[in-house]
Amino acid sequence: MPELPEVERVRSSIERAVVDLRVSAVIVHRRDVVTGPDDPPGGWGRTGETVRRSPKPRIPKQLLLEGSTITAVLRHGKQLAIAGDASAAGVHLGMTGQLLFRGPGENLDKNDHLHVTWKLRNDRDRPAGRLVFRDLRRFGGVWAHRSVQELVEQRWRSLGPDALDISAAALGDRLRPRRQSGSATRSVKAALLDQKTVAGVGNIYADEALFAAGISPQRPVNRLDPEDIRRLANELRRILRRAIKAGGSTLRDYVDGDGSSGSFQFLHKVYGRTGCLCTRCGKPLRSGQVAQRTTVWCGECQC
DNA sequence: AGGATAGCCTGCGGGC
DNA sequence: TGCCCGCAGGCTATCC
Numbered sequence: 618m619p620e621l622p623e624v625e626r627v628r629s630s631i632e633r634a635v636v637d638l639r640v641s642a643v644i645v646h647r648r649d650v651v652t653g654p655d656d657p658p659g660g661w662g663r664t665g666e667t668v669r670r671s672p673k674p675r676i677p678k679q680l681l682l683e684g685s686t687i688t689a690v691l692r693h694g695k696q697l698a699i700a701g702d703a704s705a706a707g708v709h710l711g712m713t714g715q716l717l718f719r720g721p722g723e724n725l726d727k728n729d730h731l732h733v734t735w736k737l738r739n740d741r742d743r744p745a746g747r748l749v750f751r752d753l754r755r756f757g758g759v760w761a762h763r764s765v766q767e768l769v770e771q772r773w774r775s776l777g778p779d780a781l782d783i784s785a786a787a788l789g790d791r792l793r794p795r796r797q798s799g800s801a802t803r804s805v806k807a808a809l810l811d812q813k814t815v816a817g818v819g820n821i822y823a824d825e826a827l828f829a830a831g832i833s834p835q836r837p838v839n840r841l842d843p844e845d846i847r848r849l850a851n852e853l854r855r856i857l858r859r860a861i862k863a864g865g866s867t868l869r870d871y872v873d874g875d876g877s878s879g880s881f882q883f884l885h886k887v888y889g890r891t892g893c894l895c896t897r898c899g900k901p902l903r904s905g906q907v908a909q910r911t912t913v914w915c916g917e918c919q920c
Numbered sequence: 921a922g923g924a925t926a927g928c929c930t931g932c933g934g935g936c
Numbered sequence: 937t938g939c940c941c942g943c944a945g946g947c948t949a950t951c952c
Contacts (some may be wrong), residue, residue, distance in 0.1 A: 620944095675947080695946080713930080730930090754929040756946055812947085820945070840934070869931090869944085901944050909924070 619710040621780050621817030623871050624695050627716050630874035631699075631748065632690035634718040638737040638745050639702065640682040647732040650750070650758045651676055654767060658691060675900070680704050680761035682735060691765070693773045694780065694816025699735075699748075705765045707772055711756030713870045733759050753870065760868040768889040771918055775793035775875065780817035781857050785843075785850040791815060792838045792846065805841060805849075806834035807908035817855070820910050821888045828887045833919040834907045887913040 619627070639711035645651055653676040679685075685701025692698070697708040697716065708716055719725060721744045733750040750759055762768040778787050791814045792805070808814045809823040818826070827834050832845055841849070864878035865871060868889075872878050882889070886896050891904035895915040902914045 709946080711929095711947080752929095753931080756929070756943090807923080838944090911943085 619712075619714065619865070619871055620695060620819035620822050621857055622822070622863075622881065623865035623873075624692055624697060624710060624817070624875040625781070625861050626865045626879065628690050628692040628697055630877075631697075631716055631718055634746075634874060635661075635687045635699075635737060635748055636689060636733075637686065639686045639741060639742075640684065640735050641738045642735070642736040643681045644685045644734040645676075645681070645732070646727065646734070647755075648675075649730040650752065650755060651681070652758060652760045653680065653734050654762050658899075674759045680760070680763060681733070682706050687737075692779075693769075694812055695819070696776070696778050696816075697774060698768050698773075701763045705762045705768045707760035707762060707768050708750060709757045709760075711752060711754065711758070713754045714750065714752040714757030715872060716872070716874055717749050717872075717876060718746060718874045719749065719752065725749060725751075744860070776812050777814045777815040778816065780815045780822075780853055783815050783850055783853060784787065785847040788815060788850040789843065789846045792841065800837040802837040804834060804908055805832060805836050805838050806910070806912060808838050810910065811910055817857070820912075821885070822853070822856060822860070824913055825886060825887045826854050828914060828919060829856060831919055834912050834914050836920075887915065889913070 624892060637645035673815065682701040682704055685703040687699060687701050689700045690697065695709065699706045699708065721767050727732060730751050730753045731749055733754060735748040737745045737747055739745040760772060762767065770854050777791050780791065806823055807909060809818045824834065826849060830845065830848040832849060860866060861883040862871070863879055863881035863884060864877060866881040868882060887902055891913050892901050894900065895902055895918060898917045900915065900917045902913050904911060904915050906912065
């Protein structure tokens with residue numbers, strides 16, 4: 618659910634609250650949500666044939682910001698990084714993840730899917746609240762790194778350019794199949810959801826951008842002309858910016874770092890509106906599976 | 921190489 | 937009321 622606009626709201630709200638504070642202690646309530654710099658990329662014991670929930674090595678607390686002063690909170694696509702002066706923590710919210718700031722008096726239930734707590738102190742060494750990572754379904758996680766450079770190298774380098782300021786030229790370049798192999802061309806929706814094409818787009822904003830650009834989600838990428846790509850890049854940037862202004866889309870779990878929900882869900886033109894009438898032509902919107910995801914579009918306005 | 925698929929995880933709403 | 941089923945969805949591994 619959190620896509621680029623929601624993650625950007627989390628970033629700015631958290632950054633405002635925690636920059637210049639020092640992490641006096643970090644508490645990992647659930648070790649399997651944390652991945653260390655030398656762990657396998659998918660995390661430890663979380664995948665495939667490996668024994669699930671196998672014991673994993675303890676990660677030194679200094680790698681999870683303990684003792685660091687927070688210098689910035691960064692974002693690329695849907696990924697966050699809390700930068701400290703001695704280490705950096707990557708945070709991915711997945712479906713239901715939340716990064717929340719709580720002031721000194723404010724309480725949270727430790728048993729309520731709370732996985733990591735960073736205790737914060739100000740420059741006079743007084744308690745200044747805490748930052749917590751919550752995640753009901755645990756599709757998200759926290760990545761411990763020695764530095765922001767290491768985090769970017771290991772986790773962000775393989776991602777495409779950030780969708781918020783993607784140019785038509787960059788989008789066109791990324792959409793083009795890496796190698797021409799016969800007729801194997803994926804749909805534009807599948808390409809948009811692929812974080813290596815462009816970082817930050819999920820199911821909601823893919824559908825909204827394709828509707829705004831008048832392009833069918835099923836259209837193969839090799840049948841997009843330069844004008845289609847120009848419109849798609851423009852609409853993508855425009856919708857993401859409007860969504861950030863509206864505080865993002867809150868469907869169920871999403872709130873920003875202060876606990877505020879968004880209102881862009883009221884401005885969706887297609888997502889979640891199967892059978893409703895198209896705002897442009899008045900015909901009912903259709904839905905189906907595209908790129909293995911529930912997709913809503915207008916059969917009249919998008920081709 | 922890219923596409924389809926399964927699996928991770930929990931809560932909720934619909935149907936019976 | 938209560939149970940079962942399907943669905944929601946970001947990402948990775950695996951197989952085709």
